[in-house]
Amino acid sequence: xxxxxxxxxxxxxxxxxxxxxxxxxxxxxxxxxxxxxxxxxxxxxxxxxxxxxxxxxxxxxxxxxxxxxxxxxxxxxxxxxxxxxxxxxxxxxxxxxxxxxxxxxxxxxxxxxxxxxxxxxxxxxxxxxxxxxxxxxxxxxxxxxxxxxxxxxxxxxxxxxxxxxxxxxxxxxxxxxxxxxxxxxxxxxxxxxxxxx
Amino acid sequence: xxxxxxxxxxxxxxxxxxxxxxxxxxxxxxxxxxxxxxxxxxxxxxxxxxxxxxxxxxxxxxxxxxxxxxxxxxxxxxxxxxxxxxxxxxxxxxxxxxxxxxxxxxxxxxxxxxxxxxxxxxxxxxxxxxxxxxxxxxxxxxxxxxxxxxxxxxxxxxxxxxxxxxxxxxxxxxxxxxxxxxxxxxxxxxxxxxxxx
DNA sequence: AAATAAAAATGAACAATGTTCAATTTTTTT
DNA sequence: AAAAAAATTGAACATTGTTCATTTTTATTT
Numbered sequence: 348x349x350x351x352x353x354x355x356x357x358x359x360x361x362x363x364x365x366x367x368x369x370x371x372x373x374x375x376x377x378x379x380x381x382x383x384x385x386x387x388x389x390x391x392x393x394x395x396x397x398x399x400x401x402x403x404x405x406x407x408x409x410x411x412x413x414x415x416x417x418x419x420x421x422x423x424x425x426x427x428x429x430x431x432x433x434x435x436x437x438x439x440x441x442x443x444x445x446x447x448x449x450x451x452x453x454x455x456x457x458x459x460x461x462x463x464x465x466x467x468x469x470x471x472x473x474x475x476x477x478x479x480x481x482x483x484x485x486x487x488x489x490x491x492x493x494x495x496x497x498x499x500x501x502x503x504x505x506x507x508x509x510x511x512x513x514x515x516x517x518x519x520x521x522x523x524x525x526x527x528x529x530x531x532x533x534x535x536x537x538x539x540x541x542x543x544x
Numbered sequence: 545x546x547x548x549x550x551x552x553x554x555x556x557x558x559x560x561x562x563x564x565x566x567x568x569x570x571x572x573x574x575x576x577x578x579x580x581x582x583x584x585x586x587x588x589x590x591x592x593x594x595x596x597x598x599x600x601x602x603x604x605x606x607x608x609x610x611x612x613x614x615x616x617x618x619x620x621x622x623x624x625x626x627x628x629x630x631x632x633x634x635x636x637x638x639x640x641x642x643x644x645x646x647x648x649x650x651x652x653x654x655x656x657x658x659x660x661x662x663x664x665x666x667x668x669x670x671x672x673x674x675x676x677x678x679x680x681x682x683x684x685x686x687x688x689x690x691x692x693x694x695x696x697x698x699x700x701x702x703x704x705x706x707x708x709x710x711x712x713x714x715x716x717x718x719x720x721x722x723x724x725x726x727x728x729x730x731x732x733x734x735x736x737x738x739x740x741x
Numbered sequence: 742a743a744a745t746a747a748a749a750a751t752g753a754a755c756a757a758t759g760t761t762c763a764a765t766t767t768t769t770t771t
Numbered sequence: 772a773a774a775a776a777a778a779t780t781g782a783a784c785a786t787t788g789t790t791c792a793t794t795t796t797t798a799t800t801t
Binding site for chain 4: 742743744745746747748749750751752753754755756757758759760761762763764765766767768769770771
């Protein structure tokens with residue numbers, strides 16, 4: 348069996364573990380047992396578990412990008428931004444465990460590195476929204492608009508960590524999808540004001 | 545030495561460990577070594593490390609509340625909301641490790657519980673801002689305004705996780721304080737629009 | 742085809758984690 | 772002073788990520 352096949356196999360099996368049992372479901376030994384490969388082989392292939400998780404997160408970002416990119420053509424810029432957000436929230440809610448792992452890695456990744464392809468995917472997702480942003484706020488200078496886009500996306504991204512667990516339920520009865528949509532629409536309305544001012 | 549003194553001692557020593565070495569600096573054995581008490585004693589006093597961390601996070605929230613509550617009287621409602629946010633960001637940046645632990649626990653606390661006094665502190669912090677919100681948006685119905693307040697606070701809270709590590713620096717050169725202030729002000733501007741509509 | 746060399750896979754072993762609990766020490770009560 | 776109760780202890784357990792000498796497999800050479 349070739350090296351690629353081993354990696355592919357391990358990644359697939361690992362993904363199943365995460366989907367089924369969350370981040371805790373993914374340990375070197377559980378992956379070894381589920382895949383049939385030894386613990387050592389996992390380390391030969393990926394170096395360490397962090398790298399393995401990073402690959403999983405890259406695939407998650409990829410799936411998100413795939414989903415969002417199908418929405419490019421439809422509707423007005425405003426409608427599109429709302430569609431993006433709804434699709435994003437839907438994706439996160441349907442892939443809670445995978446998305447949790449993304450946040451978990453981001454938070455705990457204090458001095459480790461993100462791979463280039465990973466960073467590129469993040470940028471690509473942001474760029475998807477850029478077009479709609481430009482159409483909505485034509486009179487805002489591009490650097491300023493990109494800044495606002497980052498604020499918007501980072502806020503929504505970080506807020507989405509609340510969608511992956513039930514921690515929020517202990518503080519508020521707010522609907523999670525509503526939460527995200529209110530953030531988007533209030534922010535967009537605010538941008539409209541700042542644009543005219 | 546009384547039970548209270550032991551707990552107080554352990555909590556203080558634990559807090560030093562977190563401040564100095566971050567969340568990883570706080571383990572049962574390191575706390576045992578730093579405090580002079582055995583590992584077993586820590587468990588007798590707190591049951592488990594999660595409870596200990598929850599106490600640490602409660603104290604962190606307490607310190608934040610303390611700081612924010614000194615700002616109650618000053619300026620207009622709008623100025624006050626900006627002061628709150630700036631004070632919040634300052635607090636987080638000055639207590640990165642402590643605040644990181646708050647986020648870390650929230651994210652990983654999948655089916656565990658928050659103590660009542662902890663939840664109450666969160667509510668109290670939100671209520672601090674309620675007054676300014678009410679003054680700014682008098683024509684928004686109270687339930688709607690509280691909803692928006694929650695969206696605002698939850699967004700800012702979750703965004704603040706980016707302030708505790710350097711993960712964000714790998715994605716963007718955006719200034720962290722600016723990031724939070726832009727979120728607040730754009731959101732507030734948007735609320736003004738929604739109020740009139 | 743056999744012998745040799747290179748590469749890959751293995752899993753026992755290590756350090757560090759949270760946690761438990763029988764044994765010990767200390768304190769309180771009788 | 773003795774007995775009972777309470778508190779403290781730290782060795783031991785299960786589970787992490789990780790390493791690396793050993794074994795097995797594959798490739799190369801004779």
